[in-house]
Amino acid sequence: MKRLRCVVFASSLxxxxxxxxxKDFDSKKWFRFVSDEKGSAIPYEKAMFYNELYKKSYPLIPLKVVSFPIDSESxxxxxxxxxxxGDASINQVEPFVINDISSFLDNPDDLWGNGDCVPDKDVSTITQSIYLIKPxxxxxxxxxxxxxGKTKRYVSFKYNMIDYKLSCTDPKFDSLLxxxxxVKALCISLGENFNGYHYKIVASVL
Structure with a gap:
């Protein structure tokens, strides 16, 4: 089974x-890990990494360096x-964690245009649906x-002179607030089709 050494930038809800x-540690290529060809979420019990030193598994968190098992591109x-x-364990590998993310930052002109979503009819030309930016x-x-009556969580920020207010699914949001x-960086992900739109989501706050 193929494996990828990557830096985790989000394990969001x-x-x-x-x-x-x-992101791949060397090539800086993005990967979004899903459980099936429909793009379904990873179950909580699989969103864990194994630490060989302590012989224990821990929840995946941003900036950890791990080896992911890959089943297939989808x-x-x-x-x-x-x-x-893939079904094998996610393993922590050297250098274990990164502190300087500067070489992993993306520099798009904008975040798929203005606003908080992209119409489904306009996503066919999108070649990158994840960005790590400095807002x-x-x-x-x-x-x-x-x-x-539910609590909605947002991050408001400016990027390249454009104002954004995007929903946030970072599980640490309440404690960070x-x-x-x-905030030093944001990991932004474009969501799947929801009622004809793909919403821009802050997957992690760094």
């Missing part, structure tokens, strides 16, 4: 599981980076949705 995105419309995660004036915000975290 997705439909009762996790959306795991990572791109879908709007998400060309999708690969199906300006990023702030974390939460508010209660008037229709369903409480500690007034200073």
């Amino acid at each position: 997705k439909h009762g599981g996790r959306c795991i995105v990572a 791109p879908i419309l709007g998400q060309p980076e999708n690969v199906i995660l 300006e004036n990023a702030t974390l915000e939460s508010e209660i949705n008037a229709f369903d 409480k500690e007034n975290f200073s």
Whole structure:
């Protein structure tokens, strides 16, 4: 089975599981790990990495360097980076963790245009659906949705002179909001088709 040494940049909340995105350590190519050809989430129990030193498994978190088992490539419309995660364990490998992400940053002109989503009819030409960017004036915000009473989590920021306010699925969001975290980078992912649109999502706050 093929393996990839990658830096994890997000293990975010997705439909009762996790959306795991990572960059190849050497080539800097993006991968989104899914559980099937439909792009389904990775179950919580599989979103773990094995530490050989301690002989234990731990939840995947950003900036860990791990070896992913790959079953097959499985791109879908709007998400060309999708690969199906293999059944073998995800293993932590050297250098174990990174602290300097500068060489992994992306520099797109914009985040798939303005606004918080892309119409399904416009995603056929998208060749990259994940970005790691350095935003300006990023702030974390939460508010209660008037229709369903649920808490909605957002990150507002500016990138290349464009203002964005995007939903955030980082599981650490609430704790980061409480500690007034200073945002250094954001991992942005384009979601699957939802009612004719692909929403831009902040998958992790770094």
